[in-house]
Amino acid sequence: MINSQSCYDISKDVITRKIEGELVIVPMVEGIGDLDSQMFSLNETGTAVWEKLDGKTNLENIIRELADEYNTPYDQIKTDVLDIMQMFEKMGLLIEK
Amino acid sequence: MKNKSKQPYAKPKGHPVLNLSGKAIGELVKEFMTKGKSIKFRSKGQSMHPIIKEEDLITVSPYIRKVPVSGDIIAYINPETEKMIIHRLIKITPDTFTAKGDNCLHHDSSHDRSNILGYVSQINQKKSKSNALLSHPIKKTLIFLSSLGIIFILNKFLKRIQLIL
Numbered sequence: 001m002i003n004s005q006s007c008y009d010i011s012k013d014v015i016t017r018k019i020e021g022e023l024v025i026v027p028m029v030e031g032i033g034d035l036d037s038q039m040f041s042l043n044e045t046g047t048a049v050w051e052k053l054d055g056k057t058n059l060e061n062i063i064r065e066l067a068d069e070y071n072t073p074y075d076q077i078k079t080d081v082l083d084i085m086q087m088f089e090k091m092g093l094l095i096e097k
Numbered sequence: 098m099k100n101k102s103k104q105p106y107a108k109p110k111g112h113p114v115l116n117l118s119g120k121a122i123g124e125l126v127k128e129f130m131t132k133g134k135s136i137k138f139r140s141k142g143q144s145m146h147p148i149i150k151e152e153d154l155i156t157v158s159p160y161i162r163k164v165p166v167s168g169d170i171i172a173y174i175n176p177e178t179e180k181m182i183i184h185r186l187i188k189i190t191p192d193t194f195t196a197k198g199d200n201c202l203h204h205d206s207s208h209d210r211s212n213i214l215g216y217v218s219q220i221n222q223k224k225s226k227s228n229a230l231l232s233h234p235i236k237k238t239l240i241f242l243s244s245l246g247i248i249f250i251l252n253k254f255l256k257r258i259q260l261i262l
Contacts, residue, residue, distance in 0.1 A: 017128045019124060019125070020121065024121075026129075028134060033135070035117070035122065036137065036138060040111045040114055041112060041114050043110050044104055045107050046109035048109070070105075071106070077106075080108045084109045084111065
């Protein structure tokens with residue numbers, strides 16, 4: 001369960017690379033990346049969320065930063081960020097600090 | 098302080114990557130090899146037929162506990178095209194290497210060894226799984242047959258037979 005007061009970091013079992021302007025994410029299973037079934041990429045805002053996950057900043061502050069950067073209501077950003085964070089969590093991409 | 102936005106806000110989303118170019122796959126493979134990790138993906142092309150067929154799932158691993166030797170199937174970046182190629186290593190010196198597709202008549206240009214990314218450690222064919230780490234005599238035999246163009250000719254012959262049948 002994603003908690004907006006918690007800090008999250010990216011799992012070490014993930015390799016990312018910017019390709020043709022998009023952040024491509026390849027999770028690893030048993031130390032092997034699988035481009036055939038697990039690879040996905042993020043849109044610009046998804047990438048902004050991903051890049052802010054440093055294990056030190058809590059989600060609440062990340063949401064505030066995004067609301068400021070995108071000049072968008074806090075509540076809307078919060079709903080969207082929690083959605084994508086749940087997806088990251090389901091895929092095992094996060095470490096809660 | 099507001100108004101630092103780059104692009105209009107859109108809901109953050111992830112989507113599956115369906116088609117990557119050869120160059121993009123090469124970049125990802127390089128990233129994995131640099132971090133000492135293996136990566137698997139679907140092969141494209143016929144140049145290593147019949148060992149690797151179109152759409153086989155191949156695993157490329159970094160050279161960590163072994164060194165490249167003739168007969169290995171390697172993944173390397175062609176520095177001229179920046180594309181990744183999976184071919185058999187047929188000659189290696191301290192500075193350079195030469196590779197060749199088993200199903201090709203001619204070998205590739207020689208390149209600096211630093212262009213080698215890793216080696217094919219496993220091939221998952223549609224019906225079976227095979228270990229790509231063949232014994233030395235088998236590798237030597239494959240290089241020999243390939244250098245004479247015999248694998249190329251056999252493949253052409255088998256394709257003709259399939260068309261007739």
